[in-house]
Structure formats: structure tokens, C-alpha cells
Amino acid sequence: MSHAAALSPDQKRTLVRDGFVVLKNVVPREVVARAKTLIKTDPTRIAHGDEPAINDLFKASMVADVLEEAMGRYTPPINAQVAVTMPKYADAVTRNRATPRTAPVAHVDGGWAGPCPETRSEIEAAGGDLHTWGKDGDPRSLGPAGKAPLWQDRQRTVAIGSYTALVGVCLNDQMTPGKGQFAVRRGAHEAVEAFFRHQRAAGGPIGGGGPDWPRLIPVGEDTAVAGMMPKAMVDRYPDTAFEHPDWPWPELTPVLMGEGDAVIALHSLPHTATPNLSDEPRMNVYFRIRRLRDENPFEGDPRVGWGVSDHPDRCMNGDFLDYPDDYDAVGMSVEKLCDHWSEWSGLKGFVRATPETSDTAARV
Numbered sequence: 001m002s003h004a005a006a007l008s009p010d011q012k013r014t015l016v017r018d019g020f021v022v023l024k025n026v027v028p029r030e031v032v033a034r035a036k037t038l039i040k041t042d043p044t045r046i047a048h049g050d051e052p053a054i055n056d057l058f059k060a061s062m063v064a065d066v067l068e069e070a071m072g073r074y075t076p077p078i079n080a081q082v083a084v085t086m087p088k089y090a091d092a093v094t095r096n097r098a099t100p101r102t103a104p105v106a107h108v109d110g111g112w113a114g115p116c117p118e119t120r121s122e123i124e125a126a127g128g129d130l131h132t133w134g135k136d137g138d139p140r141s142l143g144p145a146g147k148a149p150l151w152q153d154r155q156r157t158v159a160i161g162s163y164t165a166l167v168g169v170c171l172n173d174q175m176t177p178g179k180g181q182f183a184v185r186r187g188a189h190e191a192v193e194a195f196f197r198h199q200r201a202a203g204g205p206i207g208g209g210g211p212d213w214p215r216l217i218p219v220g221e222d223t224a225v226a227g228m229m230p231k232a233m234v235d236r237y238p239d240t241a242f243e244h245p246d247w248p249w250p251e252l253t254p255v256l257m258g259e260g261d262a263v264i265a266l267h268s269l270p271h272t273a274t275p276n277l278s279d280e281p282r283m284n285v286y287f288r289i290r291r292l293r294d295e296n297p298f299e300g301d302p303r304v305g306w307g308v309s310d311h312p313d314r315c316m317n318g319d320f321l322d323y324p325d326d327y328d329a330v331g332m333s334v335e336k337l338c339d340h341w342s343e344w345s346g347l348k349g350f351v352r353a354t355p356e357t358s359d360t361a362a363r364v
């Protein structure tokens with residue numbers, strides 16, 4: 001049996017409340033099988049380019065229709081992220097599962113993340129500081145992992161890339177906790193939006209390095225990392241503990257899915273991969289979807305990496321796009337970061353608008 005072509009009213013209420021919703025049996029069995037065969041030939045491959053067997057998980061499933069009904073028109077994905085977590089991947093960090101030494105931490109996509117290439121003493125010697133490090137940095141540079149750029153624009157006003165929804169297609173049984181699930185801070189999407197509003201009201205920049213969000217966090221003797229969510233944001237997340245004997249991270253909610261299920265999660269919902277404590281590979285494929293912006297001349301441009309990029313206002317490789325003078329690409333993204341439900345035309349009636357001046361979460 002396959003999924004209906006639209007979210008039910010209950011599913012829409014769940015998406016609004018939790019920031020994510022699971023679609024059961026949404027991808028045909030044969031489409032799943034074809035994708036798995038391809039992935040198994042090379043399980044370490046992270047990104048498959050324009051690969052029909054992978055992209056059909058979205059295109060040849062009900063996900064495409066469900067999303068269009070909920071969101072309105074969006075830019076079709078032409079790339080995807082294949083995410084395989086091998087079994088016992090985290091043995092080293094979870095030897096004592098009751099108190100793992102390194103717990104997975106949820107993040108919002110689009111920020112420059114990873115170890116800082118300069119030591120703390122080097123930063124200090126140059127007269128800089130951890131909070132605003134990168135303020136004068138080359139806006140063209142990509143993060144240490146070669147992913148998100150340091151800035152989204154040449155003017156360095158926005159430090160976080162964004163899109164509308166992360167769609168994760170599940171290719172193996174992940175119904176019991178501890179199987180390397182995609183996990184989320186359930187319901188925290190409103191606190192994230194409120195934080196972006198706060199940063200905008202304070203004059204920006206938006207993202208790491210902006211108001212109340214230190215770009216770097218000190219770690220170890222003399223090093224620092226980027227990509228952690230700021231305390232001022234995390235402190236506002238709702239308390240949604242997930243208690244289960246095989247799940248050592250109660251602040252995270254594992255998204256429990258079976259083969260052929262999918263999850264739709266808002267960009268603003270903090271999420272993370274989790275260690276795979278089971279005996280079989282965890283296999284998911286992710287599509288990053290942004291609602292169509294009619295004025296944007298680069299919708300569908302393959303340089304952007306539509307479907308896989310978390311910074312679609314720039315090229316996937318970090319190059320800038322030359323927007324027309326009358327189109328403010330990052331200004332539009334900030335507007336959406338600060339009003340995420342405005343990108344979901346099919347959820348009207350399920351979302352209660354919050355005044356722009358409010359930083360409280362008052363959604364139904």
C-alpha cells in the first residue's frame with residue numbers, strides 16, 4: 001500500500017507541532033531496491049550526482065506530490081546525499097552506553113562547521129576573538145569540511161545557508177532506537193526561528209558570528225571548532241525527552257522509519273546523525289528542498305547543487321552567483337529564516353501566525 005498524495009490533517013498538525021512528520025510506505029518497493037543495489041556497490045560514496053536510481057526515491061515516489069501540496073512549487077532536486085552509517089560505527093565513543101563520552105549534538109544545516117584552521121593563540125595574537133572570528137574572512141572560503149561557506153554574501157551579512165525542508169528516505173529497518181537513526185530536537189524549530197528573528201532585530205549578522213552566537217567554541221588546549229548551536233538558542237528548545245533503554249541520548253528524538261518510509265523536516269529543526277549500535281548498515285538518502293522563488297534566475301541551475309546543497313544562494317563549490325540588482329537573494333533567505341511557515345502554502349489554517357515583533361513560539 002502506498003501513501004496518499006497529500007498529508008492528512010493529522011500529519012499537518014504533527015509537522016507544525018514537531019517540525020517533522022514521517023510518511024509511511026511512500027516509496028515503491030522496486031524503487032527502493034534499485035537504489036539499494038547501487039549504494040551497496042559502493043557504500044562509502046556520500047553524494048551521488050544526477051543518478052536516476054537515487055533521485056527516483058524522490059521523483060518516482062509520492063514524496064514529490066506530498067511536498068508540493070504542503071509547500072507549493074519547489075525547485076526539483078537533481079542531486080542527493082547518500083548517507084550510510086556502518087554498524088558499530090560509534091563503538092569507540094559509546095563503550096559505556098549509559099554515559100557515552102561523545103554524544104551526538106543536533107545542528108541546523110547551512111553553517112560553516114568543523115575545526116578552526118587557526119589556534120586560539122594565533123587568533124588572539126592577531127587581535128581577533130572567538131565570537132567574531134571570520135568577520136573579515138574571505139567570504140568565498142568554504143568550511144573546513146569543504147561544505148558550507150563562511151558567508152552567504154559578499155557583504156558578510158548572513159553566515160548560514162538555508163532551504164525549506166530536508167526529506168530523508170529510509171532504505172532499511174530503523175524502527176527500533178539505536179540503529180543509527182536521523183534524530184531531531186523535536187519541536188525546537190520555533191525556538192530556532194525566534195533566535196533568527198532576535199539576531200535580525202539586533203542588526204545581524206544572521207548565524208554564527210552574529211548576536212549571541214559565537215562563531216567558534218574553545219576545545220582542547222589551544223583549538224576551537226565552528227558549527228555548534230549557540231547556548232542562547234539551545235536554552236529555548238522545548239523539553240521533549242525520549243526515554244528508551246537502547247537510546248542513550250534522551251534530548252534527541254530518533255525518527256523511527258521502515259524501508260520505503262520518508263521524513264519531512266523543516267530546515268530549522270535541529271538534527272543529527274546518531275551512532276549505529278546495530279549490526280547492519282543504516283541507509284538513508286537526503287534531499288534538501290527549497291520552495292521555488294520565481295524571481296530567482298538560478299532556480300534549477302546545476303551549479304547550485306539543488307537537492308544536496310545547504311547553501312543554495314551560492315554555487316555548491318562556493319562561487320558567488322551574480323544576481324540582478326533588483327533581487328536580494330540573501331535578504332529573501334533571511335525573511336524565510338525568520339518566518340519559516342510562509343514557505344508552506346498548504347499548511348494555512350494549521351499554523352497560527354506569530355507577530356514579527358514576537359520571539360515567542362505560539363504555533364498550534
Ligand SMILES: [Fe+2]
Pocket residue numbers: 107108109271272
Ligand atoms: Fe545536517
